[in-house]
Amino acid sequence: MSENGMMEKDEIFSKVLRAGRRTYFFDVRATKAEDYYLTITESKKFTNADGSFHYKKHKIYLYKEDFEGFSEILNEMTDYIVSEKGEEVISDRHQKDFKKEYEDGDETTETSESPSAKKFTDINFDDI
Numbered sequence: 001m002s003e004n005g006m007m008e009k010d011e012i013f014s015k016v017l018r019a020g021r022r023t024y025f026f027d028v029r030a031t032k033a034e035d036y037y038l039t040i041t042e043s044k045k046f047t048n049a050d051g052s053f054h055y056k057k058h059k060i061y062l063y064k065e066d067f068e069g070f071s072e073i074l075n076e077m078t079d080y081i082v083s084e085k086g087e088e089v090i091s092d093r094h095q096k097d098f099k100k101e102y103e104d105g106d107e108t109t110e111t112s113e114s115p116s117a118k119k120f121t122d123i124n125f126d127d128i
Helices: 064-085 090-094
Strands: 013-019 022-030 036-047 053-063
Touching: 036 064, 053 064
Parallel strands: none
Antiparallel strands: 013 022, 022 036, 036 053
């Protein structure tokens, strides 16, 4: 059971994108009426002072009627960012302790959080 007390449906089709301390899960699930929808989950690993760790997760539910609009805006926004700032990842240059994680798992990514990032509150969107 999930945190809000409702059972999650089994994944029909899933993909995972590992991106440093973040992992994105793309899961196709079925509604009670056996229609499909997409969940996108961001999971971020946090390390405690004692060396233990925990994960914070944020989830988006995307239904078929919203696919076209979501896709158009996502493409527009990503195109805008690349055209304005290029494809170079600026945080790679400026974070002295940044290590890139490679697909084969040779290195681990650790980034330092900026002071502004620490001000954010963890929100469980499933409760909204």
